[in-house]
Amino acid sequence: MKLYSLSVLYKGATKANLLKAAYDLSSFSFFQRSSVQEFMTFTSALIVERTSVGTRASVKEQEYLCHVYVRNDNLSAVVISDHEYPQRVCFTLLDKNPREADAMTKVQAELDETKIILHNTMESLLERGEKLDDLVAKSEHLGNQSKAFYKTARKQNSCCEIM
CATH class of the missing domain: 3.30.450.50 (Longin domain)
Structure with a gap:
């Protein structure tokens, strides 16, 4: 055909x-x-x-x-x-x-539009996932830095006595 x-x-x-x-x-x-x-x-x-x-x-x-x-x-x-x-x-x-002439053509056009929307949604989800991964990595890095700061501050404060 x-x-x-x-x-x-x-x-x-x-x-x-x-x-x-x-x-x-x-x-x-x-x-x-x-x-x-x-x-x-x-x-x-x-x-x-x-x-x-x-x-x-x-x-x-x-x-x-x-x-x-x-x-x-x-x-x-x-x-x-x-x-x-x-x-x-x-x-x-x-x-x-032509899109209205044949029911199959009309359905195919609607499917193509839905497919494009789905791909755009998937791309935005992947971008959000990457951003979330970056945030998790930054929070882990901040957590490690705060632990190091706490240990250093504790060492510094241990040699001094409060009167």
């Missing part, structure tokens, strides 16, 4: 203009990435041009599935994924914020 591309385009009178796009090309070799990205950009624009305003469509292109949604204001979005990626999730993604 892989999502390769998410593109936002504006459908003009004659052609579609790419506004913004995000690609995940990590599964392709370094030398293929630019060609695959160019293919995805071209396919996204072509699908938007051929889709009527206010409709959704899914198109199979080679081993990819392209899901397109052209809104009534001509703003369009295209998702390119593999065949295993659920169509429902793609269209929900085109309608909403």
Whole structure:
């Protein structure tokens, strides 16, 4: 289950203009990435041009599935994924914020946030532990110094008599 591309385009009178796009090309070799990205950009624009305003469509292109949604204001979005990626999730993604589109994605994002908070808490606990260790060492050192001072004072006072 892989999502390769998410593109936002504006459908003009004659052609579609790419506004913004995000690609995940990590599964392709370094030398293929630019060609695959160019293919995805071209396919996204072509699908938007051929889709009527206010409709959704899914198109199979080679081993990819392209899901397109052209809104009534001509703003369009295209998702390119593999065949295993659920169509429902793609269209929900085109309608909403990606974090809200898929329940699993939303849960994963919340888990990631919780993990970051947990790491920060652990770091602060470790810092407190180090500070406590420093305080214990300083108190032991002060205790030893006070014992030495007491012994020295006792020796000094033992030779003198109080009248």
